[in-house]
Amino acid sequence: MxxxxxxxxxxxxxxxxxxxxxxxxxxxxxxxxxxxxxxxAALGTNLLRAEPGQTFFGEDAVLPDTAVPMAERIGPVLGAAATGNTGKTVRRTDKVAESETSGLSVQAANPDLLGLLGGTLKAGEFLGAANADYPVVVLGSVAATRLGIDRIDAQQRPQVWIGDRWFTVIGILDPMPLAAEIERAVLVGWTAAQRHLGFDGRPSTVYARAEESRLDSVRQVLAATLNPAHPDEVKVSRPSDAIxxxxxxxxxxxxxxxxxxxxxxxxxxxxxxxxxxxxxxxxxxxxxxxxxxxxxxxxxxxxxxxxxxxxxxxxxxxxxxxxxxxxxxxxxxxxxxxxxxxxxxxxxxxxxxxxxxxxxxxxxxxxxxxxxxxxxx
Structure with a gap:
């Protein structure tokens, strides 16, 4: 050798x-x-997500607008929040074609959503009572990247074009592993979405946190609680299972x-x-x-x-x-x-x-x- x-x-x-x-x-x-x-362990494995499935005739089902307060009535549930698809597209400027969605969705969101999902802000602030009625948005991490917005200047906040008007960006979120769909979303206040975007107020996704020891029990009754008339039209999943x-x-x-x-x-x-x-x-x-x-x-x-x-x-x-x-x-x-x-x-x-x-x-x-x-x- x-x-x-x-x-x-x-x-x-x-x-x-x-x-x-x-x-x-x-x-x-x-x-x-x-x-x-x-x-x-940091995010918690006690999060449940409920979404509308399909009706008996193969049509897209919907959740009632009372889904969040109904979920909060379940004893072991610690909190609930929702997002609702507005059906609108977001663009960097009004000069971009409406068909260019960049794979992003515009979602109405409750002010409690960030805390319920255990998310954090990369910059700015989240939606709250003070700005719930105004045309302001918070960007998910992927949405911010695709729109080319990486910071927020307090003197001149960036804007995005949604529907037929400008919305001011007030916050950017960090990645959210338990809710990857939020990363590709532009969040608008619930009231602002109804006022400025014609949102019907029906949630498309309901998130609920429950006591860890009673999570399976909550999972079994959540669909029937959110939509008592048609519980079979509600899909309940656990995000940590998908990860x-x-x-x-x-x-x-x-x-x-x-x-x-x-x-x-x-x-x-x-x-x-x-x-x-x-x-x-x-x-x-x-x-x-x-x-x-x-x-x-x-x-x-x-x-x-x-x-x-x-x-x-x-x-x-x-x-x-x-x-x-x-x-x-x-x-x-x-x-x-x-x-x-x-x-x-x-x-x-x-x-x-x-x-x-x-x-x-x-x-x-x-x-x-x-x-x-x-x-x-």
Whole structure:
């Protein structure tokens, strides 16, 4: 290994890439899962969302305008708020075609919505009693990006065109994982939406927070409470379940990448085996000389097997280091806590050593079987 360092490095590189991939694939989902658990703990998993489904005839159902106060009458419910689709589009200026919606919706919102969803403001203020009647809006994080508004100047607030008039932007929201639809929405006060946009006052989504221990009970009665006449036309979901389902999908992709890491490790093992076979061919005279001086087959076999395992262990240690750096770097970029599973770190070197033993078994046995007279010929 010392006399041919470049060959040793290149042989270990395949092992290093495979181990680095496997460590990263195991560690990054762990970091993501921990960040998700911390995020859900901060936002709360006791949020329910109710939306209108379809009628018996396949038409879009509607929620009654009394849905929010009816939800608040449920004993374990701690609070409720709603948004309502105004059917209007938002544009940066009145010169933009009305068909250019940028995938954004204009929603009427209750003043309690931000606190109920556990959201925070990036800039400005939220809708409240003082501005409920005025043409002002609050932008979700995605809506602000698509409209090109990233800050609010108190001296000259930005404006957007909704319907047939200008609305002043008074706030921008931070991302809201439990209500991704709010991120792509432009929020208008409930009264202002009725006055300036012709909103009918019917909510399109009702959010309710309930006591954690009685969440399932509230979920069972929420549809019937919001729409007693047609409870089957109300869809009730738990936003945190959707986030966890998305994480399950990501874990499926992690398993795929873990398999690719295994393939890279296999290729690395083949590279080590190839290197050792060539080494045996190049060192025939050395093997013959050692055998002639009294070295046993076991000693020759152990020599080449040890070299193969050292090459793989070098690749394994380098791969673990690369995996740790990749995990730490990616977690830092995503603002996640870096989680490094100890079994993955220890197992990386162990798996590399096993690969080295398997890869070096045939070359070592071939060297041990080489007769001294043939080797010295």
């Amino acid at each position: 010392r006399t041919r360092p470049l060959r040793a490095v290149l042989s270990a590189l395949g092992i290093a890439i495979g181990i680095a991939a496997m460590v990263s694939v195991l560690a990054i989902p762990e970091s993501s899962a921990k960040a998700l658990r911390e995020q859900l 966890e389902a998305q994480r399950l999908t990501e874990n499926t992709y992690s398993a795929l990448f873990l398999g690719l890491g295994g393939v890279a490790l296999l290729v690395g093992g083949v590279g080590v085996a190839n290197t050792m076979v060539i080494s045996v061919l190049e060192r025939r005279r050395e093997i013959g000389l050692r055998r002639a001086l009294g070295a046993t087959r076991r000693q020759v076999r152990g020599q080449f097997l040890t070299e193969s395992m050292l090459l793989s262990a070098l690749g394994g240690a380098s791969g673990v280091l690369l995996g740790v750096l990749a995990t730490a770097g990616y977690s830092l970029s995503q603002d996640w806590p870096a989680v490094l599973p100890v079994p993955a770190l220890v197992g990386g070197v162990g798996v590399a050593a096993v690969v080295g033993a398997v890869a070096g078994a045939y070359p070592a046995m071939r060297a041990a079987r080489l007769p001294p007279t043939v080797a010295l010929a």
